[in-house]
Amino acid sequence: MGLAFRLKTLTVAVAALSIANFANAAGLDRSGQDITAFLQDGLYTEAVYTYINGDVTGKDASGNDIDDIAEPYDFFRYGVKADINDTFSVGILYDEPFGAAADYSGQNNFITNSDADAIVKNFTGNPNLTADLVDQNIQGLQGALTPGNPGGLSPEQLQQAQTQLIGLQAAQNLANRAGEATQVEVRTESITGILGAKFGANKEFQVYGGPVAQQVRADVKLRGSAYSTATGYTTNISADQDYGWLAGISYSKPEIALKAALTYRSEIEHEAKAFESYPLASAASAGALSSNRGDTINITTPESVNFDFQTGINPTTLATAKVRWVPWSDFAIVPSLYNEVSTINPAYRPEGLPLVSYDDDQWMVELGLAKRLAPALAVSGNIGWDSGAGNPVTSLGPIEGYYSAGLGAKYNVTENWAVSAGGKYLWFGDAKGKTPTQNIVSDFESNDGYVLGVKVSYQAQ
Structure with missing residues (x-):
C-alpha cells in the first residue's frame, strides 16, 4: 500500500512535465496531438504555451548564403477532463497540430531582385525598357485592343499586339514583386x-x-530564380473548418504507476477557398490561362497514431516513452492554377505537380525519466529522434528530422495547482531543398533549434 501510494504521488508530480515533448520537424507536424491530459486521474485541466525557435541556414544552388529562414513559432494547448462516475469520463482538448513558418532573407536565389527595372530588362531581353515604360506600353496596347478594333489593325497585328501585351503584363507582375522573399x-x-x-x-x-x-489556413509565396517560371507565385488559402474523429484504448496498473495508451486520429478532408496569383501563367500558356484565379482547394490533413507509455521504476522514479507515426507521404497541397500551369510541360502530364508534398512517413520516438526530489518538486529528462519526411525535401521546410534532448521541472504550488516548465534542444538533420519540379535548389547543414514550454495545471482526485 505504501509503495502504491508513493508511486501514485510520483505520477501526479510528473504528469505535467511533458511540456516540450513535441515540436516535430517532419512535414507540418507541430504539437504532436498529445492526449495525455485525458488520461490523468480525477478532475484535471491544463493550459500549455510552447515556443519554438530554430536556426536554419544554408546555401542556394549558386553558393549564395541563405540566412536563417525559420520564423519563431508558438502555439497553445488546453485540456479539461472529468469523471462522470467510476466508469465514464469526458474531456475536451484544444491544440494547434500542424503548421509552418519560414521566411527567406539575404541575397540569394529565393529573393526577387529589388531593382524593378532590372527585372523588366532581364525578362524581356530589352536593355532599354524600364518598369515605367512597361506600364505606358501596356496602356497603349490595351487601347489598341479595344473591342471593335477602332485602329483598324489587321488580324496579324491584333495577334501580335495581344502576344506583346501578355509578355509586358508578365514583366509588370514580376516588377511589382521586386525585393520580395519566399515565405x-x-x-x-x-x-x-x-x-x-x-x-x-x-x-x-x-x-x-x-x-x-x-x-486550417495557409499563405505561400515563391520568389526568386530558384523557382524558375513559378517565381512570383502566391496563394492565399482561406480558413476552412472540417471534421474527423479520434479513437483509442488505454491500460493502467496504479500499483506500479503503469499507463499505456494507443490513440488513432483520422485524416480530415478540407475544401477551402484559395486565391492564386501566377505572374507567368498567361505568358507560359500563350494567353490560355489567366494569371489570377479564385478556386476551391482540397487539403487532407493526415491521420496519425500515438503510443504513450509510463511505468514506475522505483517509488521515486518514472520511465516514459512516446512513439508517433504520421504518413506524410500521402499529404499534398495542390492549388489548381499552379497544377494546371505545370502540365504545360509534357513531363508533368497528366497529373501535374503539387505545390507541397513529402516522400516519406514520419516516425518519432522519445524516451524519458522523471524523478521526484521532494513531495512538491519533480524533474525529468528525455531524449528523442524524429525521422523527418524525406530528403531532399520541399524548400519551404528544408529539415530532415532531428535528435533532441530535454529537461523539465514541476512544482506543486498547492495540493491541486502546479506550474511546470520545460525546454528541449534540437539538432536538425541536414537536408537538401527541392522545388516541386524536383530540382535541388538549396543545401542546409549543421542547424539547430530549441523549444520552451510552460504549463499550469489543476488536478483533484
Whole structure:
C-alpha cells in the first residue's frame, strides 16, 4: 500500500512535465496531438504555451548564403477532463497540430531582385525598357485592343499586339514583386471531444473516442530564380473548418504507476477557398490561362497514431516513452492554377505537380525519466529522434528530422495547482531543398533549434 501510494504521488508530480515533448520537424507536424491530459486521474485541466525557435541556414544552388529562414513559432494547448462516475469520463482538448513558418532573407536565389527595372530588362531581353515604360506600353496596347478594333489593325497585328501585351503584363507582375522573399505560413487549430469508458475487473482498461473539429489556413509565396517560371507565385488559402474523429484504448496498473495508451486520429478532408496569383501563367500558356484565379482547394490533413507509455521504476522514479507515426507521404497541397500551369510541360502530364508534398512517413520516438526530489518538486529528462519526411525535401521546410534532448521541472504550488516548465534542444538533420519540379535548389547543414514550454495545471482526485 505504501509503495502504491508513493508511486501514485510520483505520477501526479510528473504528469505535467511533458511540456516540450513535441515540436516535430517532419512535414507540418507541430504539437504532436498529445492526449495525455485525458488520461490523468480525477478532475484535471491544463493550459500549455510552447515556443519554438530554430536556426536554419544554408546555401542556394549558386553558393549564395541563405540566412536563417525559420520564423519563431508558438502555439497553445488546453485540456479539461472529468469523471462522470467510476466508469465514464469526458474531456475536451484544444491544440494547434500542424503548421509552418519560414521566411527567406539575404541575397540569394529565393529573393526577387529589388531593382524593378532590372527585372523588366532581364525578362524581356530589352536593355532599354524600364518598369515605367512597361506600364505606358501596356496602356497603349490595351487601347489598341479595344473591342471593335477602332485602329483598324489587321488580324496579324491584333495577334501580335495581344502576344506583346501578355509578355509586358508578365514583366509588370514580376516588377511589382521586386525585393520580395519566399515565405510560407500554415496554421491549424483543433478541438477534440472525448468520451471514455473503463472496463475490466479493476477498471484497468479504457476505450475512448470522439469527434474532432479542425481549421486550417495557409499563405505561400515563391520568389526568386530558384523557382524558375513559378517565381512570383502566391496563394492565399482561406480558413476552412472540417471534421474527423479520434479513437483509442488505454491500460493502467496504479500499483506500479503503469499507463499505456494507443490513440488513432483520422485524416480530415478540407475544401477551402484559395486565391492564386501566377505572374507567368498567361505568358507560359500563350494567353490560355489567366494569371489570377479564385478556386476551391482540397487539403487532407493526415491521420496519425500515438503510443504513450509510463511505468514506475522505483517509488521515486518514472520511465516514459512516446512513439508517433504520421504518413506524410500521402499529404499534398495542390492549388489548381499552379497544377494546371505545370502540365504545360509534357513531363508533368497528366497529373501535374503539387505545390507541397513529402516522400516519406514520419516516425518519432522519445524516451524519458522523471524523478521526484521532494513531495512538491519533480524533474525529468528525455531524449528523442524524429525521422523527418524525406530528403531532399520541399524548400519551404528544408529539415530532415532531428535528435533532441530535454529537461523539465514541476512544482506543486498547492495540493491541486502546479506550474511546470520545460525546454528541449534540437539538432536538425541536414537536408537538401527541392522545388516541386524536383530540382535541388538549396543545401542546409549543421542547424539547430530549441523549444520552451510552460504549463499550469489543476488536478483533484
